[in-house]
Amino acid sequence: MKVITARKYGPPEVLQLEEWETPSPKKNEIRVKIYNTSVNSADWRIRKPDPNLARLFFGITKLKQPILGGSISGVIDSVGENITKFKIGDKIFGSTGLGMGAYAESICLPESAVITILPKEISFPEGAALPFGSLTALDFIQRCKIQKNQTMVIYGASSSVGTAAIQLAKHFGAKITAVCSKGNFELVKSIGADLVMDYEEFHSDSHNKTYDVVFECVGKSSIPSNLKHLTKGGNLVLVAAPFKDMFKAAWISFTRKINIKFGPIAETIDNLKFLAELTKKGNFKVIIDRSYPLEKMVEAHRYVEAGHKKGNVVIHCAT
CATH class of the missing domain: 3.40.50.720 (NAD(P)-binding Rossmann-like Domain)
Incomplete structure (x- = not known):
């Protein structure tokens, strides 16, 4: 699978396209084929890092998790044997949390992650853009x-x-x-x-x-x-x-x-479902400014870091 990595801290140019083996889910995990992710302020601040104190949480000399990205939408294509909430073929969206890993074509997540079913009224790009700013x-x-x-x-x-x-x-x-x-x-x-x-x-x-x-x-x-x-x-x-x-x-x-x-927020499935319901009924609009393919992640980071985006910037991963 294709992934975007940040092997060191620095400007957008540290982001590199790599080929990794597609992961297999553990007993309590699902594997999601990621259709879309998003680039937000947290992503570029971690990559930079800004502030430098972020190194205490994400790695002193380099990122412990080289794949950034905290929001996804996609389709479940494999499940562990203990999974009960989801099945293969489910369309889902949500947050990967501090584990990140969304700048990829696939990701394995625990069933307890802040993810839920993507309503048919919400597109994959909207689903990927919804979690970060809205939660x-x-x-x-x-x-x-x-x-x-x-x-x-x-x-x-x-x-x-x-x-x-x-x-x-x-x-x-x-x-x-x-x-x-x-x-x-x-x-x-x-x-x-x-x-x-x-x-x-x-x-x-x-x-x-x-x-x-x-x-x-x-x-x-x-x-x-x-x-x-x-x-x-x-x-x-x-x-x-x-x-x-x-x-x-x-x-x-x-x-x-x-x-x-101030400080960290609490990401909850209840809040994610609340946002999905509002959006599904037309009472909440997901604002998408620009979209980029996964291979143009450097360009996407440059644009978001410049601070002039309107709403969200979406990345197209697997199709």
Whole structure:
């Protein structure tokens, strides 16, 4: 099978196409023929690494798992003898978690992985794009306990997490202000944003409005600039906070009793099924910006790392 490996840390060019033996599932595993995966911010940050402290988790001098990628859609083509939830031929989608391994034509996963049946109403590319940003947005929104008519500003609203957060917060009844570049205003309005503003307006002296939830998706605004717009008793969400901001947020939360949400999310099958149901009914739209073949992974990483994608970037693996 074809795989894309990162044998060392570095720029997109460290990604290489290799031929590996197709794995066989263990007793409690399924094997998925991967039709699609996606490239997201976590992928390029691990590859780089950004921050350098990521080496403590993924390998000091090189990646312990050379195959990146955390989301898949595809078809089960082999099962272990103890499998009860799935069968050969099932179309599935979901997350591979910290084990990664999705930049490949096949992968073996435990039956207990965060995967579920792909509804017929959802395409394979949509299924591969759905888990990362949407599971992240949903977990943070649940932690904020969003209530109907609460106000929420989403910074980096055209990102994969941002486009998901708009739709999910809207589903729970929030009033959404989307912050993104002017070229993405129509996109975010089309998926539910009530108001839009660009980054310059958000940071301007004339912007003095406060919100029940400040949802920072891209790690490009400071904690003080976000707290300035947070209603007393509200929630600040830092989706992509660097480690130094996490420490700062933890200190502020402790000393000033301000609700700041950050850190790893909980990926659950229940949340994945919830997202699938919303999408199946047409109440959630998966935004796909660009698609690349597996062999063009370097180009895909360059584009995603540049920070201008709208929604998700999808990779075509096996067919």
